[in-house]
Amino acid sequence: MEGSLLELKDVGFNYRLYSPKIINPFFKKEGLGIEKISMRMDPGNIIGLVGPNGAGKTTLMKVLAGLLVPKNGIIKISGKLIDNNERPLWAKKLIGMMPENINWYGTSTPYQEIKKILIIRNMNTRNINFILKQVGLNNKANETLNSLSQGMKQRLSLACALIGNPKILLLDEPMNGLDPVARTAFNQILKNLAESGRTILISSHQLAELERVVDSIIVMHEGKIIEEGKIIDIKNKYKIHEDLILKFKNKVGNLRTIMSNFKNESLNFEELDFDGFVQVTIFSPNKGWSIDQKMLILEHFIDNCYTPYDFSSPKITLTDILSAVTGLDATKIGMNLQRGYYRVEEE
Amino acid sequence: MITEISPIKLLLKLSLLEFRKNFLTLRMGVLLPILILFILGSSWGFSDENANLPAEVNANNPFEVLFLTSLFILFSSTLGIVLVGFDGISKKRISGLLAIEFCQPISKRILGLSQLFGLWLTVTIPTIILSLFAVVLIFKQMNMWPSLAELILFIFATSMLLFWYSSIQLLVSCLARDMGSAVTLGVGTWLLFTMIWLLVTALLATVFGVDVTNTSNEKFISFSSKVDLFSPNGLYQLLLESQLENLSRKLPAWMLVLATISWSLIPSTFFVWIFTKLRA
CATH class of the missing domain: 3.40.50.300 (P-loop containing nucleotide triphosphate hydrolases)
Incomplete structure (x- = not known):
């Protein structure tokens, strides 16, 4: 350790x-x-x-x-x-x-706020402009806090955290x-x-x-x-991997046959009809897959005369990880948090 | 190479920074004209020999004029402390700035004291400067200066009064959880000592069996002067009255000294203690 x-x-x-x-x-x-x-x-x-x-x-x-x-x-x-x-x-x-x-607000300026922290830390106040430059606030140094956007206020908070290295x-x-x-x-x-x-x-x-x-x-x-x-x-x-989403302008005929012919692998899939397009989601295998494997699926569809107009693989979200780790349904994770509060109330 | 700074020097630097920050606000823009009108106006008016004052009010020498001016200081400067300080801590707490300050390598005690001295200096400096101008105005009207001892007592008592109010305001600001409660607590404490104290005195007198139907009787005057020791305004008046002759409200000096020390230490210590326990 x-x-x-x-x-x-x-x-x-x-x-x-x-x-x-x-x-x-x-x-x-x-x-x-x-x-x-x-x-x-x-x-x-x-x-x-x-x-x-x-x-x-x-x-x-x-x-x-x-x-x-x-x-x-x-x-x-x-x-x-x-x-x-x-x-x-x-x-x-x-x-x-x-x-x-x-919530930085008032008529004070980023320059003055940084100066105060520098004084508290007993540091040289000549470094103020350098600190503000680090976070891209040097041209706002003497503007009032009230005039700063939320992003600039975040930068000022970061500047305060960076003081004193x-x-x-x-x-x-x-x-x-x-x-x-x-x-x-x-x-x-x-x-x-x-x-x-x-x-x-x-x-x-x-x-x-x-x-x-x-x-x-x-x-x-x-x-x-x-x-x-x-x-x-x-x-x-937790075997959490990105699914594949393919979008077609028309319905994919014999989708089950196409999928069953793919490299002898049994992949789960779902076909959804939307207004103007069809979305086919191919769920990832337990061991996940590489980009090459995803490209092979795409080629397989094209070989079968179905060319998607869109091809994506949505990123894994925190909800995916939380539901995998906690074993809870994604929609119930927030509710479970509420149960936590109720438990405290009962105590 | 960073050299260590002494706590006193750090406290002084931070207090001055807080003072400058407070002083350059819109609130001071509102307060300064009020202070100028109240302090200079009252001293000019009371020292005018042609002015018609109520029968019991005498202003025959510069200190008596200053004493009457102190009634206006009690109203305006203490209100100034409320205006500037009612959200001194609660605002920082609500906005999250207190968390940034508490993360820094500094003792919370020094941070709290710098808030206190910063607020105190913000209103005390203009009040004292205006009081000195008031003395000049009194000289113009009466062709008399107050004695040095009287002037020192006046400045000391006024500074202490504002220090007591600063401690109280920051103390209640620590207790406030939102802006609404900060206003209520800040103005409420000011109202208690400035407007309602006579009612409190009358109520206590009734409880202790002192006749309140005749406020000029000796027993009530003696009782009210003792109750006034528990109010910053009352103590301020008692301190100034100690220099006035022909006044029946005389308390032993040790009582005044004890009350002054207590008012200077208890609220400020309590404020610093609460401040160090605050959760950002």
């Missing part, structure tokens, strides 16, 4: 929710949170934290950043055991946090509000930071968004880590 920048063992946290009673108007009951979280972050890694709303991603981020005090478990930063009740300042210096959806970066839903160009630039920033030895934990409920940058993912559900590892390994473990 040596060399790990951040390590958690059986860490738990529960929110205390106000639940006024007649005899005790200040009564608080235990709400949702995170349970028995064990994980480690090594230098130079980008880890994706995925899960549906309410899974505990933000809570875990806050515990890691020292914003929430865990009720149990052990946290080690740079190999040193941390006092859960009061995060030491040296440990805080190692972590940069970008919280979710910071922290070794660990915690980014909570950083892509929210970023346009596609900014996302590409953002991904590049992340890769550069990881190459320079920083460890990044980035949360999102958009798996496709993370796939391009992360080395591995942690899947959370109902406050627990239910799976972790490389995306490809998780896909293989």
Whole structure:
């Protein structure tokens, strides 16, 4: 376990929710949170934290950043055991946090906000323009926060997290509000930071968004880590593979015969009639398939005189992984979360 | 190479930054004319020998004029603290900025104190500057200066009053969960001490069997002055009254000193404690 920048063992946290009673108007009951979280972050890694709303991603981020005090478990930063009740300042210096959806508003400017953080960190305030340039905000340095778009506010939050070159970066839903160009630039920033030895934990409920940058993912559900590892390994473990979708202008005659003639493989398929086109979905085999195999299917259809006008293979989503890992139907994953809340109410 | 900064220097830097940020807001744009009108206007008016004041109000020397001006400070400057500070913490908490600040390698105690001193300086600096101008206006009208001791007492008492209000405002701002409750709690506490305190005094007097039908009787005056020790406005008035002659509301000096120390320490300490326990 040596060399790990951040390590958690059986860490738990529960929110205390106000639940006024007649005899005790200040009564608080235990709400949702995170349970028995064990994980480690090594230098130079980008880890994706995925899960549906309410899974505990933000809570875990806050515990890691020292914003929430865990009720149990052990946290080690740079190999040193941390006092859960009061995060030491040296440990805080190692972590940069970008919280979710910071609502920057008022007549202050990005320049002034960065200056304040630099003063807090006792750093040279001459670096402000360099920091703003890193996130593409240098030409907005002296504009009021009120005039910034959501994407620019996200960039300002990122700039705050980058101050002091922290070794660990915690980014909570950083892509929210970023346009596609900014996302590409953002991904590049992340890769550069990881190459320079920083460890990044980035949360999102958009798996496709993370796939391009992360080395591995942690899947959370109902406050627990239910799976972790490389995306490809998780896909293989749970046999989650992309299906093939072919679109034809006319109905495919003898589809069953065409499919049964394909390389002696029994592939499941589905044909749906839409207004103006026909969609044939060929479900992936358990072991998955390569691009070459997909191309062979396409050629097979063309050989049988059916040329699709569209050919696609939709990306695996978080829902696909969650339903595979939890064994729940995709439409019921959100409902299961609600059951979690009801369970707390009953307590 | 980063050198360590002393906590006092850091606190000072952050307080000044907070002061500058607060000062350049629209709220101060509204507040400054009110302060100018109230402080300069009242000192000019009260020091005018031709002015017709109610029979019991005497302004025969500069300090008595300052004492009467203090009633306007009680209304305007304390309102200024409410205007600037009612959402001092709750706004940051709701917008998420508090999370960014709490992530930084700084003690929450210093962060909380910088908020407090920043707010205090925002209203105290213009109030004191205007009070000094008021002294000049009084000199123009009466051709008399207040003594140095009187001036120091006035500035000290006014600064302390605003410090007590700053602590109270930030304390209730910590407790507020949304903008609505921040306004209610902020204005509510101001109303309690500025408008409703006499009612509280009368109620307490009734409970303790003191006759409230005649407010000029000695027993009621003595009782009300003791109750006033529990209000920042009351204590401010008592501190200033200690320099006035021919006043029946005299309390022992130790009571005033104890109350001043208590008001300076208890709300601010409680605020910093709550602030360090806040969850961003």
